[in-house]
Amino acid sequence: MLGPGDASMRADIRFQADEQGGTFHIRTKDVPDAAFRIQADIGRAGDLILQTCLLPPREKPYDLALELARHRMKTYIHKCEDWLMFNPGFAPFAAEHFERARDVFTEALVAPDLDAEGLLAASAIDLGMQATDELAMAHADILLHRRYGKKTASSTTLGTIIDPRTDPALIGPTLEAFDLVTVPMRWREVESKRGKYDFTALDRWLTWAHDTGKPIIAGPLVDFSPGALPDWAEVFRFDYASLRDPLYDYLEQVVTRYIKHVGMWKISAGLHLCRGGPRPITEVIDAIRTAELLIRRHKRTARRMIEVHDLFGDTTARVSGSIGAFEFLERLGAEGLRFDSIGARLIVGGTEPGTRSRDLMTLSDSLDRFFGDEHPLLLSACGAPCRDLGEGAGRWGEAWTPDRQASWAAKVIPMALSKPYVEAICWSAHTDNATPDPGGESGFGIVEEDGTPRPAFARLVSMRRRLRRPLGPWVPPGAHPPAQAGDGSGPSNE
Template identity: 30%
Template sequence: DIKSEHPVAKRMDKARSCFIEALCLRKDHPGKADTLAMQSLTASIDGSEELAIAHADLLLNRRRTTGSVPRHVVGTGVALDNTHQHLRDAIYTHFDYVTIPMPWKVLAPEEGDYQWEVLDEWVNWARSREMPVIAGPLVSFEPANLPDWLFIWEHDYETVRDLVYEHIEKVVDHFKDRISSWNVVSGLHVNNHFTVAFDQLMDLTRLSAMAVKKIQPNARVLIEIREPFGEYYAGNQRSIPPMMYADLLIQGGINFDAFTLKMLMGQSVNGQHTRDLMQISNLLDHFAPMGRPINLVMGVPSSMVTEEMIVITDTAQQIDPDCGYWRKPWTPGVQSTWLDAMMHIALSKPFVETITWTTVIDHSQMDLPLSGLVQESMHPKPALKRLTTFRRNLANVRTENASAGSAN
């Protein structure tokens, strides 16, 4: 129960009074009514976010005290071409695990010609530091991931199917002694770059998960859901809505261990417009009945993403440079505040096992420009310090719980 002096209650009172006053003035003073209506909406959204955070704090504290927070909970993605030792030291210091992308385009730029050097170096480094690795996605139909030669077979599904299986087989077999967690497929349900039918999408998903389990039976298999709010479906009837896709995976008996939800916000492109915290919390709750843990991949920029930075693969898509920020235009401070709020909300959910920041350092090939926790100049952003503090507090609670258990 929320007491009347709680900030959320005050926000709701303001929203209610502004709304009622706007209704009364809408005929005689439409301009003032419009202003009051906007004030009501603003107070409602702010109040809903404060309520989401307050609820998250309550549940997260309960999760902390019961010792149910996993040991390896905070990770980050990496830029494959940045192997600077200071950056790797920072990754080892500030994170529990590392996510290593494995673009098909990088592994096999020419058909049948696999080049392992770059990936081997990253995987061997993580292993030398005893950092767990989540590798992948192995299969994604995004242009940045697919080799050019594969598009030759776009309209020959049987050949594509065979090539996907062979690719997964080669990669998993190469790394099976060093990697135990695989992000197998990413965003197949969005289906916006490759011509694939509904049943073929599900078949590829099943085939990919099965291929990993066949070669490495004890491997942890993750399936990534991109654009989880599902806006893409309105403009692409060949796609599958995210919740339907997730449900089909469960009902179809596909052998996988967890979902990865990729949630990038703050860029004016499809699937990356900013949502408020209550919407995000509600979306996560929709995955609770699925009975699978969640690895949440998230990221927001530390500065406004300009039109020049946005990489558009669909020439018909319109740019809206004024859309896509949270509360106020993105700054390093806003990024830091958003990160802290999202860490609390996500880890308050008992089914969220891990949180991965999309990438540790700004670089030219990132999905969301300026979303790194470290600048290209190697200077850390405030969000990295905020993340480190949050992670340290989690570790301290685990240590205290372990000590109490030993004493008993």
């Protein structure tokens, strides 16, 4: 359930089956008006997370399909206003589908019976999904040309995340096309026995990066998620007073060893979700502050990043002690913690809350929430799977396959780079074992374990090559000659 501002909230939800399908009985605990979020198979568009508008409580059940369609109509109108995209010439296909969706939705409102209402509402959802996705991509195309029409992308625009356990000689050739590489650092693997540090794998990759001139993002340094702590430290998981000293010793060893070789430090990743169990926010802040001060002590100019997960708030209402990504960033700012960039994890097709399949408009809207923040944004882990990962993962249009993964990358990467505050993007896993889905599966890699590229790899390389030269002015659909750029009119930069 969601409250005002799409803030996650706890609620008592019961489902009662009946001859019409069933009824959700919902009792909210915090505010009376609430929105209902649900994963639904909606046919052509996929098996996706959708939601309703804020609904006041009442005895008579709402028609779920009708309310999902209503929210889709609202989303289109809201983003047209937000992006200054009301001119149909900016997105003619989106405008056409929206008009059809609105007509069908109106018919559903006056349908003579529930069966007709349900069919019309389902059609309105489908048309509305087409309209919002097309609007998101049309807006992205305009802003991408505005951003890169007269200049090339920076030399650190596209990266990928590797698994330190893999051999650089095996996958190194497929990394040549990427601007930067993220090297995960896992306490469990570095210090499997207390006081005994094994830097073999990390040394191999940092040496490779030095030899090839690849900038490195390293981390997370602080990670309390399941499986992150060494076995000997698990006994201290909920005893931070005892965990703090060995954590500091580990951080000191890592930072001292690699401070001259790392371009940016990922201090933490998703600590606000408390996946490893409830943890007071004061302990989280202390651990982050310790790492931040340690890095600055060794090199004051070293760049530091805080990574947030689940931009949609799915986990917050489910995991005790968790707080939302944006609330967490506000708290860090209030505590005076200093960092250079925000990292955001944008994953779909996973089985964990916050990683399930979503439509393009929802992804674009989630990135818009960073608009106006003083910190540059890195999509520090962005990806979709090449296969179905199991129950709850959903699908984006067709089922997840290597080709579907490539199609998703071809749309989402340009959409993200069109946002002027997005500094760089790292694909979430170069090979499947780089960053397994926390739900228990892996499949986000763009390269096979033997170094064979998948279709998404070619798409990413092609996009990076395209941005090595200016794109030129944006051409409106069907317009001849090309429109002149820089006249001060047109869609918003948000």
